[in-house]
Amino acid sequence: MGKYSRELTVAAVLAALLLALAIFAPNFFAPQPFLSRLASQMPALVAAIGMTCVLLSRQIDISIGAQFGLCAVIGGLLAAAKLPLVIVLGGALAAGAVMGALNGALVAWLGLPSIVVTLATMVTWQEALRLWQQGRLLNLPPGVQWFGLSQTAGQSLLIVVAFVLVALAAWALRRVAAGRFIYAVGSDAEAARLAGIEPRRVTFGVFVFMGLLVGLAAVMNVVQSPQIQPTCGDGFELKVIAAVVVGGVAVTGGRGRLWGVVPGLLLLANVNPALTHFHVQAYWEKAIQGAVILLAVLADGLNRKRAS
């Protein structure tokens, strides 16, 4: 067990929560709402792939909520102009990549700390989006929601896409040179440089990858409803970072596994529905999420203390 204890603990807590729900609130598992709940978490899961890479390379990106909102609005405007889905997707991906590249350039080549850089870009994009859209709701033409498929088919497609991406990325992080480079740079950038890796390029690439995935996540969010709220990205960054950290990825870089992020995200995502099914007031959601994050890092800290 030792090696995977963290991931398995989170998975066990998730299993216990789901089991408790199965016993005390069986209609939690009624097929349609269950599928909808799962599908609504897929944008966060896709973004969590990028955030895992960012944290593994010992950086952080708190601007992804603002990026998410901007990409969703750009994708939505393209969709509202009746352009084909490929262009909608391309527009959102390009917007995400550009914003990610800006973060990456400032962090990698100017050597600035990612927490402050992404803090600044977060404020800038957030206010730019507000200035541009003034909080307007964006109505989408019919045929955009669920890619024009049935609801069940659309939701299943989103879930399959997200999990295939997670599997691919988890494999690449372990087995492909570029993935190993991320671990190497996050563990010790200087050692990585001496080993012939270019840490700046890796850092830049990680931020661009993060932006691309945010663009994809935004489109996966757009197709789930007939309207887009420009505020849809508020708090998105925290949700994703929390999921990745609870999943066992260390903010100090170089440690953690992508597959652990899946139970991490699902655990946090099920807190709120579980509360309503247990008839606890939903206002406790944020407090419980915070407590879960603290418990996860505390468990990590105690483990490391015992190990050393």
Added chain:
Amino acid sequence: MSRGATSTSRVKSALLRHETVLLLVLIAEVLFFNSVGRNFGTSANVANIVRQSVEIGLLALALTPIILTGGIDLSVGSLLGLCAVVFGMLWKVAGLDPWLAALGAVVAGALGGGLNATLITRFRLPPLIVTLGTFSLFRGLAEALTGGTVAYTGFPASFLALGNGFWLDVPVQAWVFFAVALWIWLLVHRTTFGRSFRAIGFAPEGARYAGLPVERSLALAYVQTGAIAGLAAVIFVSRVTEARANAGTGYELAAITAVVLGGTSIFGGTGSVHGTLLGVAAVAVLANGLSRIVTIMAISRELSGILTGALLLLALAAGAVTKTIFERRNRRPAS
């Protein structure tokens, strides 16, 4: 070893330059808005600027020692919200005197800061992730305590004077701010204990081996920040005349922006309290000045947000570029 000494003096001179540049930016802002904006220079508007910046200013002051140690506290805005709710409940539900309730809010803030301090110093957890967790926890507790909707109002006039009255022609809360600013300045720049903040940020292991009370300094910095967040909560409630769970949303970002704009390195080790004060003033004047030019309230707020973000990036980039130039200059004689 002599290289270390010269680079410290170089960094010092660069710092001096940073603060001078910031002061010039501030003066330029004031001159510009005074000539273009409507009623910018009136005493009523100056009082406005002060009132609107005291709470964020207090948080920025409290964050300066923390950032000097290379740490960060993302939970200050949420803690302000929680303390505002605690204050409202102590007064309305428990029926305490408002000033006693205010003391309770400061104690609650210190306890919240104590939670951060315990997790960071006793368990050696990274401040970024600890305070990200308490950022969520404190706001969540505030929402849970008020059921998300309750707002406490109807405070007595004697209490509301704190946020809306004058004493000696200066807004009352400005006096509180001056007192806290003086305390933090003396602590950071005039005591050996405060010097340890920079030592920890400069080389945490080195500070430990040099026998500095690293854990105690860190704990003090986080607990103090919590207490000041409680104080800011009381002033906030008095100014807006109601206590709600969403008080201080986003304030952590504004406060961190002011500190970094003021020249304190986010990696720790270098920075100053007067720099932070200039940073607070620069952001506050920009926001207020824009509202004197652009008539629509929402648009001026958004513009000031964008400009603050851009200003922060520029300050960072300028700092990074000068640092590289210094390093190049330092490297040449060595090689």
